[in-house]
Amino acid sequence: MALRKLVAGNWKMNGSIAALAELDAIAAAAKANGTVDVAICPPFTLIASAVARTPELTIGAQDCHAAAKGAHTGCISAAMLVEAGATLAIVGHSERRADQHETDAEVQAKATAAIAAGMRAIVCVGETEGERDAGRAVGVVEGQLDGSIPRDGTGVTLVVAYEPVWAIGTGRTPSVDDVAEMHAAIRAKLSALLGAEGAKVRILYGGSVKPDNAKELLSVADVDGALVGGASLTAAQFVPIIEGGAAAS
Ligand SMILES: O=C(CO)COP(=O)(O)O
Numbered sequence: 011m012a013l014r015k016l017v018a019g020n021w022k023m024n025g026s027i028a029a030l031a032e033l034d035a036i037a038a039a040a041k042a043n044g045t046v047d048v049a050i051c052p053p054f055t056l057i058a059s060a061v062a063r064t065p066e067l068t069i070g071a072q073d074c075h076a077a078a079k080g081a082h083t084g085c086i087s088a089a090m091l092v093e094a095g096a097t098l099a100i101v102g103h104s105e106r107r108a109d110q111h112e113t114d115a116e117v118q119a120k121a122t123a124a125i126a127a128g129m130r131a132i133v134c135v136g137e138t139e140g141e142r143d144a145g146r147a148v149g150v151v152e153g154q155l156d157g158s159i160p161r162d163g164t165g166v167t168l169v170v171a172y173e174p175v176w177a178i179g180t181g182r183t184p185s186v187d188d189v190a191e192m193h194a195a196i197r198a199k200l201s202a203l204l205g206a207e208g209a210k211v212r213i214l215y216g217g218s219v220k221p222d223n224a225k226e227l228l229s230v231a232d233v234d235g236a237l238v239g240g241a242s243l244t245a246a247q248f249v250p251i252i253e254g255g256a257a258a259s
Pocket residue numbers: 020103173177178179180181216217218219237238239240241
């Protein structure tokens with residue numbers, strides 16, 4: 011079953027009010043390429059301004075806290091993100107798993123909170139270079155899915171992003187065969203975990219997606235979109251990736 015592709019940008023800790031000007035051309039490209047869904051996840055402080063500037067564009071967050079409210083200084087709840095206008099939240103990005111020591115259980119709780127608040131959750135998984143070299147990539151990702159995927163959401167509210175850690179920000183990507191193998195394994199695992207709902211979960215590829223490789227990567231079986239870091243910061247780079255997604259649809 012071919013799922014509608016989602017091309018999502020993760021701005022990480024980049025951007026500014028001035029940089030939101032990029033959204034104008036990105037929103038126009040989203041409209042012109044209506045066969046794909048497009049989203050941008052800017053830093054928390056820019057979410058409301060991004061929604062105000064381009065209400066037609068899906069705006070998401072890069073994290074949320076698992077709790078509804080309380081004594082968690084510096085954290086943001088899913089309900090706060092919804093109030094700001096976010097309709098999806100990335101959770102469990104490898105940078106947060108590494109820098110903030112987030113565990114699978116915490117990622118699962120965050121995804122559950124995001125979905126309960128009415129957002130879609132993009133749950134990130136991916137192996138390190140050492141794990142791939144040791145032949146453990148698929149096993150590591152299956153384990154992350156086991157621990158991080160909420161069992162009570164619907165397939166539509168859940169998105170998985172496969173982001174090999176060694177491909178993020180490096181200009182290196184797995185071979186098309188390796189991407190196909192991993193995405194097939196993720197699909198099988200999702201079906202085992204979620205039954206029929208597993209077939210509805212979009213599986214994004216992330217890690218050095220650029221204008222010149224987007225169409226090829228997005229054409230691989232069970233690649234239902236892309237999660238784009240650096241190349242999502244400018245319309246000049248992100249629009250051709252949106253077009254690549256449409257061409258692969
Ligand atoms: O981490 C990523 C998206 O979440 C990928 O980042 P790059 O596209 O910059 O490699």
